[in-house]
Amino acid sequence: MAFTGTQDYIATKELQLAVNAAITLEKPLLVKGEPGTGKTMLAEQLAASLGTDLIQWHIKSTTKAQQGLYEYDAVSRLRDSQLGDEKVHDIKNYIVQGKLWQAFTADKRPVLLIDEIDKADIEFPNDLLLELDKMEFFVYETQELVKATQRPIVIITSNNEKELPDAFLRRCFFHYIQFPSADEMRSIINVHYPDIKQRLVDEALKAFFDLREVPGLKKKPSTSELLDWLKLLVAEDIPAETLHNKDGKTSIPPLYGALLKNEQDIHLFEKLVFMARR
Template sequence: MRFEGTDAYVATEDLTMAVNAAVALERPLLVKGEPGTGKTELARQVAEALGLRMIEWSIKSTTKAQQGLYEYDAVSRLRDSQLGDERVNDVSNYIRKGKLWQAFEAGEKIVLLIDEVDKADIEFPNDLLQELDRMEFHVYETGETVQARHRPIVIITSNNEKELPDAFLRRCFFHYIRFPEPEVLKKIVEVHHPGIKQELLSVALTQFYEIREQPGLKKKPSTSEVLDWLKLLLAEDMDPADLRREGANALPKLHGALLKNEQDVHLFERLAFMARRQGR
């Protein structure tokens, strides 16, 4: 069972090695990187390539680790007991299975994605240490122990918004997805926009990397944003000459796809103003 990338996902050699190492070690793969570099999509493509079902647990700031195991609805049970409902005699009727429970009881090997783990409270990763390590947990209300029938391939993503605990990191195989080099990004673009004219692609990517490397930029545009930008350029039937003319004024065409806050827009507006003054 080896991952080599897919037709829809350009995986670098070090990324495929990381995925296969995590699978061989049977440890969670912790994937970090800038937002929009394909961390979540990686899990989907690993599942697709290996022919496995995927269960996705999207983490929010309010998510607790217990929710991934199960939740006990004591309020509903109390209400039903007051109404004389016979369901109250079986406590399992009030147990809601979480994503880890669903993954553990699966009848086949699956991919479990724990997406954006750094959004939750700092204690969240620590609260899952034993469950991810031993692949089992105890249900106190019913007295049962839930064990993984098949150890899932666990992929955990992080946008690096906060540091993760050392004890959690020790149990993971770590990989950082670096922003792709121009040649790799070209391959990614060609997967999403097959047949794009090479001259337009070359001019657009040159301008894109210049934007990313601009000093003072608050949020660098990501892979997903350059794909959106190119989609708009193609929809508007732009040609390389249009981009070159715009590049001379420093503010890129359709810049709303690349610049996502007013500070960065103002930065390029100032650069455009200075370029026009110097051109007089």
């Protein structure tokens, strides 16, 4: 069954090809792109379209690769031994399965999301090379080999905060999600807000892409922020005319706090608007 997107997720032809190629090759799909371009949602919608489970492993700066395999809870075992609990004699009671273990032993081929892998230590991807390649690992405490009954579909996302090792990249199929064009963005908006007035969409898109073109922005507004902004415009019943600049000069859009997320960008934008009005 080929992935073609869902009614809730607009996937470009290039993205569809990348997903289906990774599934055919049985390799992890490494997805990069600006924050807010739907990388995480891709895994969610892929699982929904295939009618299978989604196992999510959200990576933090403190996450270790071993946690994705399993963890041995020695503290609980020590406490139980002091209390005289009988289960202390079976070490398996203190082995906590990680997300990869869950994916390897799932009854139905799942989608495994390793989200924002670039947040972890630089050695993190290298520590998973064998496990993602061979789809197996060894549990030393129980002398058990955990091997995937069927290879999970692995989606790995990155915001490009740090470079990933070549050896890791070699094992992945890569796709970069380009920022949507105005027409693609219109399709995305229509999926989320099918009853929205098109005049409001026209003016909002113009204001949004004009804002993204402002030089020097620390963080450009993303797709998810545009959707939040439109939701507010509809909720507050802001007319499309409010977003239209009849004099052709730059103006501050209403509720711009949904689009600009730090004080430097707000000050920069306000300064450019002031200069344009002079």
